[in-house]
Amino acid sequence: MTRAALAVDLGGTDLRAAVVEATGRVAAFASTPTDAKGGPEAVIAQMVALLERVRAETPDADIIGLGVGAPGPLDPEAGIVVDAPTLVGWRNVPLAAILSKRLGCAVRLENDANAAALGEWRFGAGQGTQSMVFVTVSTGIGGGVIVDGHLLHGRRGLAGEIGHMTISERPVRCACGGVGCWEAFASGTALAREASQLAASGGASEIGRLAGPDPITGRHVAEAARQGDGPALNLLDEEARWLGIGLANLLHLYSPERVILGGGVGSLLPMMQERIRHTIGERAMAAFRDVPVVQAALGRNAGLVGAASLMLPEAS
Numbered sequence: 523m524t525r526a527a528l529a530v531d532l533g534g535t536d537l538r539a540a541v542v543e544a545t546g547r548v549a550a551f552a553s554t555p556t557d558a559k560g561g562p563e564a565v566i567a568q569m570v571a572l573l574e575r576v577r578a579e580t581p582d583a584d585i586i587g588l589g590v591g592a593p594g595p596l597d598p599e600a601g602i603v604v605d606a607p608t609l610v611g612w613r614n615v616p617l618a619a620i621l622s623k624r625l626g627c628a629v630r631l632e633n634d635a636n637a638a639a640l641g642e643w644r645f646g647a648g649q650g651t652q653s654m655v656f657v658t659v660s661t662g663i664g665g666g667v668i669v670d671g672h673l674l675h676g677r678r679g680l681a682g683e684i685g686h687m688t689i690s691e692r693p694v695r696c697a698c699g700g701v702g703c704w705e706a707f708a709s710g711t712a713l714a715r716e717a718s719q720l721a722a723s724g725g726a727s728e729i730g731r732l733a734g735p736d737p738i739t740g741r742h743v744a745e746a747a748r749q750g751d752g753p754a755l756n757l758l759d760e761e762a763r764w765l766g767i768g769l770a771n772l773l774h775l776y777s778p779e780r781v782i783l784g785g786g787v788g789s790l791l792p793m794m795q796e797r798i799r800h801t802i803g804e805r806a807m808a809a810f811r812d813v814p815v816v817q818a819a820l821g822r823n824a825g826l827v828g829a830a831s832l833m834l835p836e837a838s
């Protein structure tokens with residue numbers, strides 16, 4: 523029998539489940555579009571069905587429990603989803619208790635970004651560190667902070683909302699309702715916004731050509747930049763500068779041994795590394811400037827593997 527944990531990654535778009543072995547290996551995987559409008563009961567039924575599927579594929583696994591990554595804010599101690607903005611009707615849902623009763627095993631709940639940070643720390647690019655910061659840059663910016671060998675939770679588990687630190691006085695509205703957040707300047711959404719504005723003024727013809735009739739996204743910018751397109755390279759340079767400013771703040775706050783960059787925009791790190799390093803060099807105190815910024819290793823599996831790791835015993 524192989525020791526393993528079940529894992530669920532509850533997203534607004536996709537619901538994903540897995541059996542994850544104690545080594546971090548994903549032994550079975552299943553996913554389905556989340557019934558985001560169906561309310562908690564419908565989604566919980568989807569979870570149970572997916573878990574039964576992955577469980578059936580791994581008859582030899584000795585399951586020690588279930589870890590769930592879900593959108594915040596949530597209470598990891600009580601196992602309650604407090605308010606998931608992308609899911610209809612998810613207010614104060616005692617998800618851990620409900621699933622524990624249905625499945626007959628121990629269940630732990632964690633914020634999805636924190637779960638991904640745990641995954642990278644235990645089994646990915648953060649292995650071997652005692653302190654690290656995980657930053658995921660895609661539609662928004664999220665993250666998780668490991669300090670002195672522990673995931674930082676803070677009051678009500680809300681620590682590490684790094685995307686919403688104020689980074690500029692420019693009145694750019696953030697999805698959270700705030701103004702000037704890091705996410706409003708450095709997320710994939712922000713990159714797409716800048717590219718669209720440039721294209722509208724006639725300054726990004728190659729990016730516009732790649733997008734065709736579709737809205738411009740960060741992916742189009744990346745594609746054009748890979749071909750050496752000047753405007754795209756400038757946009758990525760500015761993206762990297764905003765990222766570097768936020769990362770310098772995180773270095774000063776948490777003194778990590780390593781910063782792990784994930785998400786769609788994070789995967790463009792090789793094209794941005796030079797400007798990020800330059801910006802950190804300009805803005806961080808000397809003692810922090812040599813901290814490596816590296817790419818995440820687990821990709822989309824980070825959240826699942828991290829959720830499972832809530833149940834898996836620490837490696838000796």
Ligand SMILES: [Zn+2]
Binds near residue numbers: 697704
């Ligand atoms: Zn914000």
